[in-house]
Amino acid sequence: MVGAQTQRAERGPGRPRQERVTDDTLEAVIELVTEQGVKAVTMDAVAARAGVSKPAIYRRWPSKQALIIAAAESRIGPLSVPDLGDIWAELREVLTARLAAYRLPGTARLLTELMASAAEADGARGEYVDYTDRLMAETRRILQRGIARGEVRPDVDIRSAATLVAAPLVYRLLAERELPNERFVDDLVDLVVRAVGHPEA
Structure with a gap:
């Protein structure tokens, strides 16, 4: 100490x-x-x-x-990604930033304990919900920009799609006990963009 x-x-x-x-x-x-x-x-x-x-x-x-x-939040907090004109590039910016935080020593334990604390919070659970909302806000904005540019289908549920972006990195880190890497980020962005984008003619 x-x-x-x-x-x-x-x-x-x-x-x-x-x-x-x-x-x-x-x-x-x-x-x-x-x-x-x-x-x-x-x-x-x-x-x-x-x-x-x-x-x-x-x-x-x-x-x-x-x-x-x-x-x-001091380690895994809100992000700001500029309009790059391309949803793939913007989602990759988000996930690359998260990747850097998740790979820091102690982050896996911090996330595990945070989730356990949230589950036991009872009346204070809203504080954890608010934190998650701040954490996901930029991904939702990116998806909304994608809709405006015609890259994302207008019928896509933004909240569900944002969860789809965020969850795999956490699952790889906590459930599979493996540090995510850049290849995983690129594969994930490819899969998300295909899932939310317009079907190919």
């Missing part, structure tokens, strides 16, 4: 204090989850690991669920 705190101090001594507290706290959550699981994430443990005060944490995140979601 001392080594982790020293590394944080060396990494960004010139950062504004507010930014430092936020970054160090979220990194501490990710470390605890990937090392010990979500049950190890308590405000006391996070404060000790990050070297910050509990009031500073509570001012930013009012609950454990909010803190875990914020930590996950």
